[in-house]
Amino acid sequence: MRRFFPRKLLTLCTAAAVALTGLQVTPAQAEITRDEWARILAGAATVVILGAALDNAHKQQKREKKKDKPKKKQVYHKPAPKAQSHHWNKHGYQPPRHTHTQHAHLPRHCVMYVPKRHGGEYRTLSRHCLKRHYPNVRALPKVCRESVKLHGDWRAAFKIRCLKDKGYRLARY
Structure with a gap:
């Protein structure tokens, strides 16, 4: 998101302040003279400039910063070989192995x-109990x-929901 609004608003407020400082409060003055209008316009023009x-x-500083940064080299990475969509080999059908998503069941x-x-309550797994009944507590996600x-x-x-999202399940017993 660009930050043009605050800068423009600041410029407008500054222009208005400079323009209004040229006016002097005098009682019963009905109109502004040409000299006062000239001062107001000159002040506003100065603020705009x-x-x-x-x-x-500011834009020039941004351009210079951009030039000073070294460009990153684009490195070509060979795409990974695609996995076969079928699970047949010379020994017959082999079901896919998902060892990285299958974890031992956590004790209920x-x-x-x-x-x-x-009010209310929520469920969580006690780390102390898991240390006694689950051998790989240190492998659970931090x-x-x-x-x-x-x-x-x-x-x-x-957190039970977090562990379930990471592939862990509660035992049924």
């Missing part, structure tokens, strides 16, 4: 219910870790 000069200097009895601030306050003290836990 200064604004254009500052804008031009490690689910704890944490009260929400405004993004899914959280600290929850339960019974007055803070406990380490894992």
